[in-house]
Amino acid sequence: xxxxxxxxxGFRGEIDYAELSTPLTVEQFTGHREGGIYGIPGSPRRYSxxxxxxxxxxxxxxxxxxxxxxxxxxxxxxGGVAGVAAQHGLKIYSEIFKNK
Numbered sequence: 001x002x003x004x005x006x007x008x009x010g011f012r013g014e015i016d017y018a019e020l021s022t023p024l025t026v027e028q029f030t031g032h033r034e035g036g037i038y039g040i041p042g043s044p045r046r047y048s049x050x051x052x053x054x055x056x057x058x059x060x061x062x063x064x065x066x067x068x069x070x071x072x073x074x075x076x077x078x079g080g081v082a083g084v085a086a087q088h089g090l091k092i093y094s095e096i097f098k099n100k
Contacts, residue, residue: 042071
């Protein structure tokens with residue numbers, strides 16, 4: 001708030017309600033261990049895990065969201081797209097990224 005107010009005088013006066021989220025509050029209210037709202041940490045190791053993809057070894061079970069895509073809103077959205085594509089046997093990424 002101070003950062004914004006320093007750069008935009010009057011900013012604070014326009015705010016009716018403010019809330020702060022930290023890894024501790026995320027853990028308390030959502031149960032995500034150590035505040036890891038996106039599940040497995042976004043480290044290089046995460047991207048080498050072969051099971052983080054839509055298809056699983058369990059028949060009929062598909063993953064969607066961040067566990068099938070990437071961190072953040074766009075990553076979770078693309079994980080959903082990848083899950084739907086896997087369900088229907090589509091090779092969505094090759095279609096999206098194919099050379100024209």
